[in-house]
Amino acid sequence: MKNQMQWEEAKAFCETLTAEEDALTREMVARLADKRSLWTMAVLAEADAPLRFSRIIEQVKGVSQKSLTKSLRGLERDGLVTRAVFAEVPSRVEYALTLLGLELLEQVAPLWMWVAGSVGAFYRARRAFDRR
Amino acid sequence: MKNQMQWEEAKAFCETLTAEEDALTREMVARLADKRSLWTMAVLAEADAPLRFSRIIEQVKGVSQKSLTKSLRGLERDGLVTRAVFAEVPSRVEYALTLLGLELLEQVAPLWMWVAGSVGAFYRARRAFDRR
DNA sequence: CCGTATCCAAGCCGATACTG
DNA sequence: CAGTATCGGCTTGGATACGG
Secondary structure (H helix, E strand, O other): OOHHHHHHHHHHHHHHOOHHHHHHHHHHHHHOOOOOHHHHHHHHHHHHHEEEHHHHHHHHOOHHHHHHHHHHHHHHOOOOOOEEEEEOOOOOEEEEEOHHHHHHHHHHHHHHEEEEOHHHHHHHHHHHHOOO | OOHHHHHHHHHHHHHOOOOHHHHHHHHHHHHHOHHHHHHHHHHHHHHHHEEEEHHHHHHHOOOHHHHHHHHHHHHHHOEEEEEEEEEOOOOOEEEEHHHHHHHHHHHHHHHHHHHHOOHHHHHHHHHHHHOO
16 A cells, blocks of 8 residues: 555645645646647657747647647746747747756656556446446 | 656657557546546545545535536546445435556656645746746 | 536637738 | 737536436
8 A cells, every 4th residue: 555655645745735836736737638738848858959939830730820829838937948039030939848847748757658558448448338 | 868768768658559549548648637537536535435426526625516527427437436326315326436546646646746846946937937 | 415407608729810 | 930819619617407
């Protein structure tokens, strides 16, 4: 039951947070579900170099300019990516992952791996459930 | 750079998934962002015993009957909680966390802890951004 | 007690058109 | 090139009322 303790530990730690901190924590976790934000960060991580807006939108397939802009603004606001504007014509804007952003990705990786590895279990559960 | 490798490893592993598996993985990760689902599971984990619908709705503050029902159905469908109906009047329904559900919570714990511990960094980033 | 059905307000997102 | 502005469809979620 050492695993259970890990969860309890997390719960206990969260109790020490102020309401504002707790809200912010939830907001950050919620970002993970926002497919686009996570995917955008992954693209930047993979490139391992600053990317222009147009390069990113190519790789995050299906995203609209508006949504990508919004995602990037949010990521920038929370210190997960940087935004550098170059005074050229035509204009050039480069985005890059921050250290904090990379750390977040690293934290997500094990969970993502576990979910991906357990996908069979979820699939079977659904099959069983849907059969009634 | 061993941390970076962890992320790359996850990316590589995801490449081996079928489109359907990948979609399901994303769906499961998305569930984590659904505040209510995670919170509901946490309540069940804390109770460490089956809970009635009405007990749960008391602890997941602010949730409507409709939303909680929807969350529980989703969790049940994916094998994260069980639902037991007792033929009594008035009717009684008990929900409990499955082993899979507990495992999921355990996987989430480290990430959640990291985010909670980094909340100061996010807060400072926002302050700096908003001052501009 | 537990769940469903309906209505309604708010927010998301893509498409499109326009600006520096 | 990298946005902003606007519109319209779609989904989400609370409130309420009702049924099993």
